[in-house]
Amino acid sequence: MAKKQTPIGTEFMKGLWDQNPVLKALLGLCPTLAVTTSAMNGVGMGVATTFVLVCASLLISLVRKAIPTQVRIASFIVVIATFVTIVDLEMKALFPAMSKSLGAFIPLIVVNCLILGRQEAFASKNNPFRSIVDAVGMGLGFTLTLTVLGAVRELLGNRTMFGFQVLPDAFEPWIVMILPAGAFLTLGFMLGAVNTITHRREQAAIATRRAASLTVKEA
Amino acid sequence: MELFGIFITATLINNFVLAQFLGICPFVGVSGKLSSATSMGMATTFVMVMATLVTYLIQHLILEPLGLGFLQTVAFILVIASLVQFVEMVIKKVSTPLYRALGIFLPLITTNCAIMGLCLFAVMKDYSFLQSLIYALGAGAGFTLAIVLMAGIREELELADVPRALQGAGITMVVAGIMALGFMGFAGMKF
Numbered sequence: 270m271a272k273k274q275t276p277i278g279t280e281f282m283k284g285l286w287d288q289n290p291v292l293k294a295l296l297g298l299c300p301t302l303a304v305t306t307s308a309m310n311g312v313g314m315g316v317a318t319t320f321v322l323v324c325a326s327l328l329i330s331l332v333r334k335a336i337p338t339q340v341r342i343a344s345f346i347v348v349i350a351t352f353v354t355i356v357d358l359e360m361k362a363l364f365p366a367m368s369k370s371l372g373a374f375i376p377l378i379v380v381n382c383l384i385l386g387r388q389e390a391f392a393s394k395n396n397p398f399r400s401i402v403d404a405v406g407m408g409l410g411f412t413l414t415l416t417v418l419g420a421v422r423e424l425l426g427n428r429t430m431f432g433f434q435v436l437p438d439a440f441e442p443w444i445v446m447i448l449p450a451g452a453f454l455t456l457g458f459m460l461g462a463v464n465t466i467t468h469r470r471e472q473a474a475i476a477t478r479r480a481a482s483l484t485v486k487e488a
Numbered sequence: 489m490e491l492f493g494i495f496i497t498a499t500l501i502n503n504f505v506l507a508q509f510l511g512i513c514p515f516v517g518v519s520g521k522l523s524s525a526t527s528m529g530m531a532t533t534f535v536m537v538m539a540t541l542v543t544y545l546i547q548h549l550i551l552e553p554l555g556l557g558f559l560q561t562v563a564f565i566l567v568i569a570s571l572v573q574f575v576e577m578v579i580k581k582v583s584t585p586l587y588r589a590l591g592i593f594l595p596l597i598t599t600n601c602a603i604m605g606l607c608l609f610a611v612m613k614d615y616s617f618l619q620s621l622i623y624a625l626g627a628g629a630g631f632t633l634a635i636v637l638m639a640g641i642r643e644e645l646e647l648a649d650v651p652r653a654l655q656g657a658g659i660t661m662v663v664a665g666i667m668a669l670g671f672m673g674f675a676g677m678k679f
């Protein structure tokens with residue numbers, strides 16, 4: 270293997286910001302919007318998805334050389350569906366309340382394009398260790414995004430955070446935030462904020478490079 | 489009357505895209521142009537009806553009698569994936585214009601969570617065969633309505649002066665949020 274590989278730390282960190290599945294790649298939007306009525310739901314959905322993603326990535330990268338290219342998508346889906354079934358049954362047994370509030374969205378993890386996308390783009394081409402690191406990073410990025418989105422909606426729509434009241438009673442709750450419309454609006458403004466930060470960073474990078482070249486010229 | 493209620497509920501009150509967040513990916517991805525949005529809506533409706541009917545039969549004739557309920561997720565997704573492949577082949581053989589209009593959208597539909605969600609909801613709600621059929625038609629109509637409306641708005645948005653930070657996906661989400669607010673108005677309808 271003469272191919273130059275990216276450092277393992279970069280592979281892990283890219284899921285958190287540079288290639289964040291929700292905010293940058295717009296993958297897995299359906300569960301993102303649907304279950305984030307509270308921060309706790311966001312965490313639950315994030316952890317369940319991360320579990321499926323990590324297990325599927327490990328298994329796929331182990332058998333990646335045995336899967337013929339023509340049937341790879343079908344094979345990925347079967348593997349993912351198996352782990353989704355495991356999560357579904359586990360959640361029903363261990364966290365019945367959480368399982369009830371997430372409802373059909375647990376079995377629907379199977380069609381989360383984030384998971385299939387990582388298998389296609391990463392796990393089917395890399396060794397098991399790197400695939401797990403990639404999957405954990407992506408899963409963490411997904412979980413964090415869902416938690417933030419859920420926390421904002423819960424705080425403004427219900428005055429609470431993780432079930433504890435944060436804002437005083439005098440604050441009139443914005444009911445719309447926990448309704449579907451609030452999910453779209455909050456995500457829209459989150460995307461706007463991310464774009465602004467990315468743009469500022471690029472501008473700053475360009476400015477420093479220009480300043481550096483100027484000093485060189487002057488010298 | 490009851491069937492009509494199921495149809496209206498799936499189309500307007502519990503719109504799959506704007507109230508239940510299913511099928512957001514094509515809703516954001518394929519709503520750039522009105523013509524492709526219409527084709528996508530039609531293709532999705534078609535697959536929705538077929539998939540609901542087939543998964544209804546699988547659930548009630550195979551999984552339930554044999555006590556294999558835990559295989560539901562695996563069985564449904566496999567059925568949907570092969571069904572989409574099959575539909576693609578049939579359309580290609582039977583009608584070239586139709587294939588040209590719908591062809592490129594069909595593979596995308598496999599991972600459209602609206603299809604899988606619809607099949608799961610139809611089973612959860614314990615609908616009969618006819619009710620499932622109407623439910624699928626309503627869901628398809630609702631999806632088509634949402635994506636066509638969105639495409640119409642986005643074509644106009646091209647000329648609008650959108651703040652730089654919100655360009656692209658950001659403004660799409662905000663527009664979808666306002667549309668969802670509008671659709672909340674249907675929530676008062678009772679059947």
